Amino acid sequence: MSVVSLSILFLFLTACNSNSTVSVSVAEVTRSLFYAPQYVALEKGFFEEEGLEIDLQTTWGGDTTMTALLSDGADIALVGSETSIYVYAQDSKDYAMNFAQLTQTDGTFLVAKEPQPDFEWEDLKDSNFLGQRVGGMPQMVGEYVLKQHGIDPHHDLNLSQNVDFANIPGAFSSGDYDYVQLFEPTASVFEKEGTGDIVASFGEESGQVPYTVYMTKQSFMDQNEETVQKFTNAVYRAQQWVQEHSAEEIAEVIHPYFEDTEIDMLTASIDRYKQQGSFATDPILDEKEWGNLKDIMNEAGELPADVPYDELVNTEFAEEAISD
Known part of the structure; x- marks a missing residue:
């Protein structure tokens, strides 16, 4: 060649x-x-x-x-x-x-089952709270923010953490829960349908x-x-x-x-x-x-x-x- x-x-x-x-x-x-x-x-x-x-x-x-x-x-x-x-x-x-x-x-929002135009973090005490998976970032950030507001998630709430991530929205809709952490667009969908009310942002509260x-x-x-x-x-x-x-x-x-x-x-x-x-x-x-x-x-x-x-x-x- x-x-x-x-x-x-x-x-x-x-x-x-x-x-x-x-x-x-x-x-x-x-x-x-x-x-x-x-x-x-x-x-x-x-x-x-x-x-x-x-x-x-x-x-x-x-x-x-x-x-x-x-x-x-x-x-x-x-x-x-x-x-x-x-x-x-x-x-x-x-x-x-x-x-x-x-x-x-953080990308989650605090969603209440009932409208709460005058929401205060104190309102969470003694509530039924559907949390995220133990050891995951949503749950850890959630706990961090709650503690910043003087709330001990394991003593001041009726905290549930036994629902798989993918099933949390459905469990909140059908279960006896007052609050839940949800990502978008689920949080906004719940609000539009009248099945939930976005009352706070964990992302804004926790910093970068x-x-x-x-x-x-x-x-x-x-x-x-x-x-x-x-x-x-x-x-x-x-x-x-x-x-x-x-x-x-x-x-x-x-x-x-x-x-x-x-x-x-x-x-x-x-x-x-x-x-x-x-x-x-x-x-x-x-x-x-x-x-x-x-x-x-x-x-x-x-x-x-x-x-x-x-x-x-x-x-x-x-x-x-x-x-x-």
């Missing part, structure tokens, strides 16, 4: 390689418009433009999501950062590393925390740095897009992921999250947020180890994405 032919073959193979698509499996802890930037990245083609083909699976719960990640059932997990601390405390040899933050506040973060095993990160970087680039582009567009525009884009919810309801819910700053504006998980997370876990009695920030957080990919 001539030198010219070899050169042409090399250029052809290089071009094919540069246009190749890398498949990445992502496990999301639940399907929620709280994760609107992720669906924007998918629908606007930001992952595709980075050469990534995303296989998105909803794994319904922190435990199952982390099992999928640690057993190689997923390359990347979108889940609360607290799960990486739980894995670390189990002496894992292959840590789950947080590399890109998606949401930076690394509530939902993309993480991957240290081994995957070491072996696939370019893929992780491209993934983070796409996430950041989506975060910028969400900041620059209206709630209605965002709702139109992500509607395919919530076909059973009307556009106006999606718009109202997204606007709530935008107004309280729930969507992270960049993928960097900073040290102050990590400290807030540990404080909340410690207050709930769920912090298994005082894990240093540098042990489980890698901001290099996020910083690179922002600098481009």
Whole structure:
């Protein structure tokens, strides 16, 4: 084969390689418009433009999501950062590393069964309260906020925590509960239907925390740095897009992921999250947020180890994405 032919073959193979698509499996802890930037990245083609083909699976719960990640059932997990601390405390040899933050506040709202235009936190005392899963971020943040208002959730409430995450809305509707923590759009749907009244936001009350973060095993990160970087680039582009567009525009884009919810309801819910700053504006998980997370876990009695920030957080990919 001539030198010219070899050169042409090399250029052809290089071009094919540069246009190749890398498949990445992502496990999301639940399907929620709280994760609107992720669906924007998918629908606007930001992952595709980075050469990534995303296989998105909803794994319904922190435990199952982390099992999928640690057993190689997923390359990347979108889940609360607290799960990486739980894995670390189990002496894992292959840590789950947080590399890109998606949401930076709690995403739940306090919903009362009856209208309460003059709601005070004191009203919760002696009520039947349907809480979230023990050890999960919604429950820990909920307890943290209640304690800030002088309420001991385990002594001042009739607290129930025995309902699976996916069944909480139905249990509240049909059960003898006075209050519940709900994500959007369920909270707004209940309010519109007259089956609930949104009286407070846990996100506004608790401040910034690394509530939902993309993480991957240290081994995957070491072996696939370019893929992780491209993934983070796409996430950041989506975060910028969400900041620059209206709630209605965002709702139109992500509607395919919530076909059973009307556009106006999606718009109202997204606007709530935008107004309280729930969507992270960049993928960097900073040290102050990590400290807030540990404080909340410690207050709930769920912090298994005082894990240093540098042990489980890698901001290099996020910083690179922002600098481009």
